[in-house]
Amino acid sequence: MSLSNNTPDMNFASDNVMGASAPVLDALLAANGGGMPAYGADPITREVEAAFCEIFERDTAVFLVTTGTAANALAVAAMTTPWGLCACHAEAHIIDDECGAPEFFSHGAKLLGIPGTGGKLTPAGLEAALAALPNHEKQMPAQGLSISQATEAGTIYTGDEIAALSQVARARKLALHMDGARFANALVALDVSPAEMTWRRGVDILSFGGTKNGCLAAEAILVFDPALADSLRYRRKRSGHTVSKGRLLSAQFRGYLAGDHWLANARHANRMADTLSAGLAAIAGVRLAWPTQVNEVFPVLPAHVDAALKASGVAYYPWSSGSLPEGLTIGRDESLVRMVTSFATTPEAVEAVLSTAREASLAIAPRSVAA
Template sequence: MNFASDNIVGASAPVLQAIVQANAGAMAAYGNDAVSQRVRERFNEIFEREISVFFATTGTAANALALSSAVPPYGLCICHREAHVIDDECGAPEFFMHGAKLAGLPGVGAKLRAEDVAAYLTSLPKAPKQMPPKALSISQVSEGGLVYGLNELAALGQVCREHGLSFHMDGARFANALVALGCTPAEMTWKQGIDILSFGATKNGGLMAEAIVVFKPELAEALDYRSKRAGQIISKGRLVAAQFEGYFAEDHWLANARHANRMAKLLSEGLMQVPGVRFAWPTEANEVFPIIPQALDQALKAAGILYHPWTELSLPEAERVGETEVLIRLVASWATREEDVRKLLEIASSGVSRQAAE
């Protein structure tokens, strides 16, 4: 049973079928085809306004290109210190920003608070010796599995406007956050001040389906050129775009996210009943972060269950992982089976009971 991530399962059937359908015949290359145009129009409908959409094959490419459009080489992009853009992308954003830097701030559950961002911005000297802040990047869902509420997004958007920053959202788990909030894509993005979005589908049923969605027109001006230089304008672009046709059809993407979130909730509620288990942060989307006894960690691993240990850096101030405990991350996906969740819970319960008996 593999709970290591939501990118370890393959693509969903509707996505694969859409690729097969788009594969037939000859079409214009480099995204100038009818499929790509239909998908761009669908994005407009989903976000309730005219936007610019650029397709990418990886989330790293989408994030790096999005930030390169917002931050000049002498600029600064603010993010959480554990954000994917600063901690998991091998410096790609800084590489594509041609020398610009990422500045990581602390925050519980890998979330940033508007007041902390504002205080940091105010503290920066206004002189050429200091790289000027040009963008704020947040992860929705955060690396701690938490979801920014609409009020939190609005507050961060206000800080960005007051300080002249572009506001970027890394939406690798965009759909999981969306269904958790029960709002519309427009309400979770541009209506709260988001200027540019990395829209992820790969973790939620796509094969390699990412998009840069631009709400602030001036940020789109050079993205065609930046995408070409990055190798992200694909000659058979219709096969990338087609994934979104299958993804969006009949709200397949939302159904996938609801399932993943429901499996995470089931897993979280079950683990709450296991003695010695507590949680680093609430389960708000499709990731679960329990702090478990080492003996339980060993029992789960012995049963062949795969997951990752996690960092304690963003724990609440009063929370600590003890010497005989481990903080782990369990991730549910669109393809997670309920019987696997229940099997994990059964193993966890029996493992703790066996340890108590000894």
């Protein structure tokens, strides 16, 4: 919400800082009246399941949950035994930001973090890490691979890159999960079909995000490998994620998917990020840690620009420099931060950030020259 009618909202901390979009709220209200079967046995849930099958051009098992953590953790649990490993990027959300939920829901599986520049795994890096695991009963065997699309560095895997990782995984009988908390943002950036970004490239199970891009609290586990779907309805219930008023969960997706609202939201968020990114990169002393490919911008800010933005009420997070490109270092008077745009970010808010950053940069420039 804006601070006042004239003040653009300056919260770039994440895309979940915004509320839900109007079509999602309308769909919720429309689904609210009257009685319907509970626990997902309602006609709206059936309709949304059919919509996912159409969007992904195949039979797809659909399990709706309320958080991305639940979607990821249940997906990892479906792919791994309690004594199995699931490989992922060393800074993946599942390993860094889910309080051990994947290990908890899988009753003991472990995550194997593998480094890679820009939040991305490479086939060679993955193969080397898997080949280095001792083949012995003392060693947990690798059973799954999870990749994030978009990644935690705001980068995206191309279809060919996903296929190459899938090949390494398949050769070792690992199932492939995609954390698509920002699936829509990656999809419109790549300009491919949902099938092309997933199962046609070897993805077996997908966490399809809705919350960050307009839903209230709705994520879908989409399962393309029928063998992985069997356990999920029990796992979801057992984890407390089978929502009793299930139609209000599926209604969010009804509003989200209808008329390609989800794609329009993602395009808007990505466009706002492009403008923000280009504007910041043009300011003296500001660099980008990684290219802006979706709705996340990672500028390296000089201290005076950082201070001015914070003083003017712009919200954003400091970010990890764990997967910076070789040769890029963060100076002592700089900080690497993440700014995220969303379906609700306005051009005015982006411009306000840019003009504050420009002014701060210009204010310091004459003094540096004089010195």
